[in-house]
Structures are given as C-alpha cells and as structure tokens.
Amino acid sequence: MSKHTRDSLHSHRRGLRAAATGTTVLVGMGTCGIAAGAAAVFQALQLAIAAKGLKHVTLQPTGCLGLCYCEPTVEVRTAAGASTVYGNVDAAFAERIVAQHLAGGKPLKDRVFAQPAADLFDPAAAPLQQTRIVLRNCAVIDPECIDAYIARDGYAALDKVLFDLTPDSALAEVCASGLRGRGGAGFPTGRKWQFTKDTAATQKYIVCNADEGDPGAYMDRSVLEGDPHSVLEAMAIAGYIVGANRGYIYIRAEYPLAIERLNRAIAQASACGLLGGRILGTEFAFDIELRLGAGAFVCGEETALLASIEGNRGMPVPRPPFPAVKGLWGQPTVINNVETFANIPVILLKGSQWFSSIGTATSKGTKVFAVTGKIANSGLIEVPMGTTLRQIIYQICGGLAHGKQFKAAQTGGPSGGCITAEFLDTPIDYESLQAIGSMMGSGGMIIMDEDDCMIDVTKFYLEFTVDESCGKCAPCRIGGRTCYNILDGISKGKGEPGDIDKLRDIGHAMRKASLCGLGQTAPNPVMSTLKYFAEEYRAHIVDKRCPAGKCKPLLTYTIDVEKCNGCTACARRCPVFCISGEVKKFCVIDQAKCIKCGQCYDVCRFDAVTKC
Numbered sequence: 184m185s186k187h188t189r190d191s192l193h194s195h196r197r198g199l200r201a202a203a204t205g206t207t208v209l210v211g212m213g214t215c216g217i218a219a220g221a222a223a224v225f226q227a228l229q230l231a232i233a234a235k236g237l238k239h240v241t242l243q244p245t246g247c248l249g250l251c252y253c254e255p256t257v258e259v260r261t262a263a264g265a266s267t268v269y270g271n272v273d274a275a276f277a278e279r280i281v282a283q284h285l286a287g288g289k290p291l292k293d294r295v296f297a298q299p300a301a302d303l304f305d306p307a308a309a310p311l312q313q314t315r316i317v318l319r320n321c322a323v324i325d326p327e328c329i330d331a332y333i334a335r336d337g338y339a340a341l342d343k344v345l346f347d348l349t350p351d352s353a354l355a356e357v358c359a360s361g362l363r364g365r366g367g368a369g370f371p372t373g374r375k376w377q378f379t380k381d382t383a384a385t386q387k388y389i390v391c392n393a394d395e396g397d398p399g400a401y402m403d404r405s406v407l408e409g410d411p412h413s414v415l416e417a418m419a420i421a422g423y424i425v426g427a428n429r430g431y432i433y434i435r436a437e438y439p440l441a442i443e444r445l446n447r448a449i450a451q452a453s454a455c456g457l458l459g460g461r462i463l464g465t466e467f468a469f470d471i472e473l474r475l476g477a478g479a480f481v482c483g484e485e486t487a488l489l490a491s492i493e494g495n496r497g498m499p500v501p502r503p504p505f506p507a508v509k510g511l512w513g514q515p516t517v518i519n520n521v522e523t524f525a526n527i528p529v530i531l532l533k534g535s536q537w538f539s540s541i542g543t544a545t546s547k548g549t550k551v552f553a554v555t556g557k558i559a560n561s562g563l564i565e566v567p568m569g570t571t572l573r574q575i576i577y578q579i580c581g582g583l584a585h586g587k588q589f590k591a592a593q594t595g596g597p598s599g600g601c602i603t604a605e606f607l608d609t610p611i612d613y614e615s616l617q618a619i620g621s622m623m624g625s626g627g628m629i630i631m632d633e634d635d636c637m638i639d640v641t642k643f644y645l646e647f648t649v650d651e652s653c654g655k656c657a658p659c660r661i662g663g664r665t666c667y668n669i670l671d672g673i674s675k676g677k678g679e680p681g682d683i684d685k686l687r688d689i690g691h692a693m694r695k696a697s698l699c700g701l702g703q704t705a706p707n708p709v710m711s712t713l714k715y716f717a718e719e720y721r722a723h724i725v726d727k728r729c730p731a732g733k734c735k736p737l738l739t740y741t742i743d744v745e746k747c748n749g750c751t752a753c754a755r756r757c758p759v760f761c762i763s764g765e766v767k768k769f770c771v772i773d774q775a776k777c778i779k780c781g782q783c784y785d786v787c788r789f790d791a792v793t794k795c
Contacts, residue, residue: 186456188464189346192338199334205239206285208232209258211322213247213408214440215401219254220273227274228257231281240285243331246409248322249299249563256296258322259284270296299564313579314541316549317525318565321409326444329451332412338457340528341416341423345465348531350424354380357424357527359535361547366392366483366520367598367624368700369546369613375517378507380425382515387427389418390511392488392520393434393441396480397596398647400627402551403521405563407434407441410525411448415471417524419458420531421517422469429470431511433488436475445473480597480651484699485510485518487653498653499699520625522551542568546612550623556592556630559584566611573607576630587632591715595624597644597651598704600711601637620711622704636733637716638723641708642670648705659702662693666709675736678724686713732794735779739795742783744769746791753783753792 187195210216210225225244232240248256253270257280260266267290269280276294284290299313315321324331332338344353358373379387391414395403407414418430434442449471452458460468474492482488482497489511491497510516526548530538539547546568552575555561559581566575572592576582583589591601594611600621602609609615613623631640645667654660666689669682690706697703713720722728729737742753742762747769754762754770761777764770769791772783784792 189342192342192463196333199330204262205241207241207243207260209243209245209260209322211248211254211256212244213405215247215251216254221255223274224255224257224272224277227277228281231278235281235286237285243325245324246321246326247405247563250296251562252560253296266298268296268298269294313565314549314567315565316529317406317522317551320413321405326409326411327447329412329455336532337412338416340531341419342463343531344420344423345463345467353531354424356531356535360530360538362526362530364519365522369623372519372523375507376421376425379515379517382508384515386514387425388511388514388516389421389427389430390516390518391418391432391524392483392518393432394476394483394488395625396483397625397627399553399555399629400596400625401553402563402626404438404441406521406525408444411445412452413525413528414521415448415452415458417527418471419469420527423467425517428468431472431474431492433474433476433492435478437478442473481653481701484701498655501698543610543612545614550626552626552628554580554628557584557587557632558630568612569610571608571610572602583632590633590635591631593629595622596627597648598622598707599624600707601715603715620714634731636729636731637712637719638670638674639733641712642667642674644708645670648701652701656698656702658693658696659705662689663705665689666706673723674734676727680724682724683713683720738779740772740777740779740783741793742770742772743791743793746789748789752786756782756786758782
C-alpha cells in the first residue's frame with residue numbers, strides 16, 4: 184500500500200467506486216454468524232460460484248447484519264441496488280442460492296428476510312424503522328479491506344477536518360450536533376472534548392472504551408468486527424481537535440475477532456498514511472495501540488480503565504479531577520466508547536444540523552440496542568432516539584416469542600432498571616428512562632415475559648455486580664452482598680416482612696456513598712422491581728409462593744387426578760423416581776422426594792401436572 188495525500192485519496196476513492204460492478208454476495212461473518220456456521224456457508228458459496236464460472240459475482244465476507252435470530256445470513260446485492268437477504272443458510276441452501284438465484288436469475292422465495300434498513304441518510308423517510316448511522320457499514324463492507332471503507336467515504340471526514348476545518352470549527356460541529364456519550368451516562372461529547380482541548384499539556388491522549396461487559400450487550404463488538412476503520416478515523420479526528428497524538432483502544436480479551444480486525448485495520452491505515460506520522464501529507468501525527476482487558480466489569484468505569492492501561496489494578500478513584508483534565512498518566516484524556524466514536528465521521532461529513540434533526544430535543548441521533556430475551560426476533564437494531572419501547576418490540580422485533588405477554592424490559596444492564604407494560608409508550612431517551620427509574624446504559628435491552636420472576640432476575644443482576652465489584656469501598660462491597668443475600672433468602676422461602684425496607688435502605692445508602700458508578704447503580708434493579716413489582720415480592724415473602732413458577736424452593740408440583748390418564752410418562756421421566764402409579768391409573772408425586780426439576784410438568788401431554 185502506498186501512502187495517500189489528499190489528492191491521491193480522492194482519486195483512489197473515485198476509482199474504487201467506478202470499479203464496483205456486478206453482483207455482490209455478502210456473508211455475515213461476525214462472531215455470531217461464524218458461531219452459527221457462516222464459515223461453512225462461505226466455503227460452499229465459494230466452491231459453487233467457481234464451479235458455475237460466475238465471473239460477474241463477487242463473494243465478500245462482512246460484519247453482522249443484525250438479524251441474529253436467523254444466522255447465518257447471506258445477502259445478494261445487484262449492481263442496480265436490488266437486494267435479497269437469506270437467513271438460516273446452511274451449505275446445501277448456499278448451493279441453491281448459487282444455482283437458482285445467481286446462475287438462474289430467479290431469487291428463492293424461502294428463507295428470505297427483510298433488511299434492517301436501507302442505506303440511511305434520510306431518516307425522515309421511515310420514522311418508525313431503523314436508521315443506521317453507527318451501523319452504516321456493518322454488513323455492507325468487507326471489514327478487513329480498507330478500500331471497502333474508503334469507497335464509502337471512509338477517511339473523508341478526517342480529510343475534511345485536516346484541510347477544510349480548524350480544530351475549533353470541527354469541535355463546534357461536534358458540540359452543535361448534540362451528540363452525547365453512548366456509554367451510559369450521556370455526557371455531552373463536545374463538552375468533554377472542550378475540557379481536554381482547553382487544558383494545557385505537552386501530551387494528551389484519546390482512549391476508546393471497548394470494554395463492553397453488560398450481560399446481553401454486544402453492540403460495540405459488532406461495530407468493531409464490522410466497521411473498525413470508523414472508530415480509528417474518529418479517534419484521529421478527536422486527536423486533531425484536542426491536540427493529542429496518541430490513542431488507545433481498551434478492549435476485552437474475550438473479543439478475539441474484533442481484536443484481529445482492529446489490528447489489521449491499524450496496520451492498513453498506517454500503511455496508507457491515514458495513521459502514524461504526516462497523515463495525508465500534513466504535519467498531523469496520530470498513532471493507535473490496543474490494550475487488552477481481562478474481563479473485569481469495573482474497568483468499564485473510566486478511572487479504573489485508565490489504571491488498567493497504565494498497568495495497575497483496575498480500581499476506580501474519586502473524581503474530580505476528571506480524566507478530561509487529568510487522566511492517563513496524569514495527562515488530559517478524552518474517553519468515549521465505540522458507539523460514540525462511530526458517530527463522529529458522519530456528523531462531520533453530513534453536518535451537525537443534519538444529525539441534530541434526528542432524535543429528541545435533548546437526545547440527538549440514534550441509539551444501537553442489542554435486543555435479547557423473550558423476543559421473537561432477537562438482534563442488533565439502531566433506531567432514532569425517542570422511539571418507544573412498543574415500537575422496538577412489536578414493529579421492529581416481531582413481538583414476544585411464543586405469543587407470551589410482555590412483563591418488563593431491562594435496559595442499562597446491571598446498572599439499569601425495569602420498564603413495565605404501563606411505560607411501553609415512553610420515548611427511549613436519557614431523560615425519559617431516568618424519570619421511570621431506568622437508564623439508557625450502553626444499549627443492552629433484555630425482554631421478559633409472564634414466565635419471568637422479577638426476584639430471580641434481580642438476584643441475577645446483583646450476583647453479577649457483587650462478583651464484579653472491585654471491593655475498594657464498603658457501600659458496594661458490603662451493601663451489594665447483603666442485598667444479594669436478602670434476595671436469595673426471599674427466593675428460597677426464607678423472606679421476612681422487614682426485608683423490603685432493608686433492601687430500600689441499603690439501596691439508598693449504596694447510591695449515595697459508593698465510590699464509582701458500579702456501586703452507585705448496582706441497586707437500580709432492586710429499587711426498580713420493588714417499585715413496580717411489590718406484589719410479587721409480597722407473594723414470595725408472605726405467601727411463600729413464586730407467581731412465575733421460577734423459584735424452585737417455592738414450587739409444588741401436583742397431579743390433577745381428573746386429567747391424568749395414567750400414561751406414566753411423568754413417572755418414567757422423573758430422575759429421582761418420586762412418582763408412583765400404574766398404567767391407566769392416576770399418578771401421585773411424593774413431595775418429600777421431589778427435587779422440583781419440572782421434568783414431569785414438561786413431559787405431560789394432558790396438562791395434568793400443575794405447578795404452584
């Protein structure tokens with residue numbers, strides 16, 4: 184690769200666009216796709232295309248399309264822009280795609296799924312659909328090829344900043360856009376950059392927080408796997424604006440594919456003169472390195488993250504001073520997460536006015552969510568801020584799985600709270616979620632149905648935060664463990680009437696006295712479920728009953744003699760042989776021996792086994 188100047192970059196981009204002809208076959212090769220068998224699908228397509236001699240067809244690996252519920256996915260895109268997305272593709276179906284669609288010119292009618300969104304840039308055209316800004320290149324380009332990124336205006340924003348804008352005017356655009364940090368707190372991005380820019384120092388740093396650790400969250404991983412250059416470009420732009428020449432991406436070691444693609448992207452950008460010294464022939468220099476985290480959730484907190492980069496134990500420290508003024512090795516440091524950075528190139532190319540026209544008055548742009556749980560179509564979505572939970576669940580994700588009733592949605596991961604059915608029409612933005620006791624968080628959204636027990640869910644989150652606490656401050660270390668023990672007792676039928684007041688008191692204390700955001704927000708799931716599911720707590724504590732049938736110690740399985748026809752399927756399935764009965768005579772469960780595994784309930788075809 185040769186190093187680009189401004190003119191050569193423009194010429195190269197024009198050449199790449201002119202050369203784009205024929206049909207392209209895209210295979211989703213993110214972590215989820217590969218785990219589902221995309222590598223075998225890719226190989227089958229490769230062999231079949233070669234066997235048919237289809238010279239006009241280009242086979243290309245790409246990132247995650249977002250249709251996680253039907254991986255592996257394959258998209259056939261013609262030069263004219265027509266697109267067909269196939270899901271649940273295996274090697275045999277891949278051969279059918281080649282024979283009938285590519286060679287025969289007749290798209291298949293089975294296993295066809297709708298695209299998440301068109302190539303966006305006109306969000307007003309479909310206000311209730313997805314609007315892909317952060318995910319604009321995911322499942323569109325080959326993430327391992329810098330030319331694919333350049334062809335889609337890659338590094339054009341960096342070009343514009345270096346040659347057409349000053350650091351002040353570029354920063355003014357970021358500020359005017361209204362972009363807020365997508366890592367959870369929602370602090371204005373431009374204001375944070377301004378603090379670092381205004382602080383006098385000979386050395387400044389740009390840090391990308393890719394230490395995504397919330398259960399059920401995989402937004403940042405998907406962006407890094409599908410569009411790594413967008414983050415590199417944004418970090419270089421931030422460096423130019425604030426006066427930094429070095430950046431670090433702090434990424435968890437559990438993301439091997441993202442790490443591999445980032446390393447390749449850094450090497451490619453450096454070889455092209457888009458990172459390193461004299462970028463695009465200017466005096467600006469900027470280098471990026473990776474730092475691998477060991478999976479500690481607390482290192483998502485910015486001061487703990489910086490300590491880990493420095494080679495120290497990842498533990499939070501009191502603020503102020505904030506990292507923007509005194510951060511990495513005591514120097515001014517900008518820290519933003521992957522999604523925040525991925526917005527920057529588009530904002531500077533399309534303009535702050537365009538970006539701020541999307542979303543709400545106080546929450547501009549879009550938000551990426553990883554929607555999981557009891558949802559029909561789980562996956563990665565990107566919607567304008569202000570989209571309601573009802574629209575996300577029922578219009579975009581196909582409603583709840585198996586026709587069940589919606590019970591709650593957990594947003595913000597372990598730091599968030601529950602959104603109940605009465606708030607389905609609440610706009611998803613920073614202030615609206617905070618008003619109902621939840622939070623945006625980084626973008627994990629777990630959907631729960633009528634069969635989920637809120638005490639069990641809350642206990643899961645408390646167990647996670649207790650395990651991930653650094654242990655430095657007593658409110659988090661002791662308070663979290665105490666809350667978990669109380670919840671554990673409630674789920675086992677050992678709850679006492681005063682437990683609810685104890686949970687509230689400890690939660691308030693943790694919020695006020697914990698050192699960092701982990702401890703301050705750890706009680707949020709407890710406080711939220713106490714507020715909206717008080718009757719469920721009382722059923723567990725007073726009646727010793729789990730209404731959802733999840734807490735095993737509170738369950739009792741019985742057999743209705745009126746419905747039982749004596750097939751003995753339950754007795755044959757029981758692992759501890761606690762069910763007695765004969766063929767064509769009703770069966771009986773010995774409660775003293777029953778381990779409450781639910782096997783009898785699952786196997787009964789006559790609804791004779793009940794649990795309560």
